[in-house]
Amino acid sequence: MSTAVETAIAPVSFTEGAVKELHKLKDMQDLGDEFGLRVGVEGGGCSGMSYVLGFDQQKDGDTIYFIQGVKVYMHKAHGMYLAGMQIDWQDGLNSRGFTFNNPNAASSCGCGTSFSV
Numbered sequence: 001m002s003t004a005v006e007t008a009i010a011p012v013s014f015t016e017g018a019v020k021e022l023h024k025l026k027d028m029q030d031l032g033d034e035f036g037l038r039v040g041v042e043g044g045g046c047s048g049m050s051y052v053l054g055f056d057q058q059k060d061g062d063t064i065y066f067i068q069g070v071k072v073y074m075h076k077a078h079g080m081y082l083a084g085m086q087i088d089w090q091d092g093l094n095s096r097g098f099t100f101n102n103p104n105a106a107s108s109c110g111c112g113t114s115f116s117v
Contacts (some may be wrong), residue, residue: 010065011079017089019068031055036071040078051100
């Protein structure tokens with residue numbers, strides 16, 4: 001299928017809070033070792049493209065990254081949209097959930113889950 005890539009060249013990074021929450025979610029779902037975190041994009045959303053973030057099994061065309069102890073599956077074509085992006089976890093009174101800081105986004109919507117390039 002795909003090969004594993006060194007962490008140093010991974011297109012995305014996670015904050016400490018995001019890593020902690022991802023491990024917690026994976027443990028809660030009791031997923032096997034064949035599951036990793038899928039990070040990607042898809043068409044749609046109010047700004048043109050939406051982020052994909054969820055546990056999944058490897059698919060054809062995926063590259064595997066090991067980022068801060070998290071196994072990540074990403075389709076190789078999505079890297080150009082996500083290069084340099086940082087994923088964070090917010091758990092405050094005003095917002096709760098994952099946030100995406102994407103330097104490639106020309107604009108993003110108010111909900112923070114869709115963007116345009």
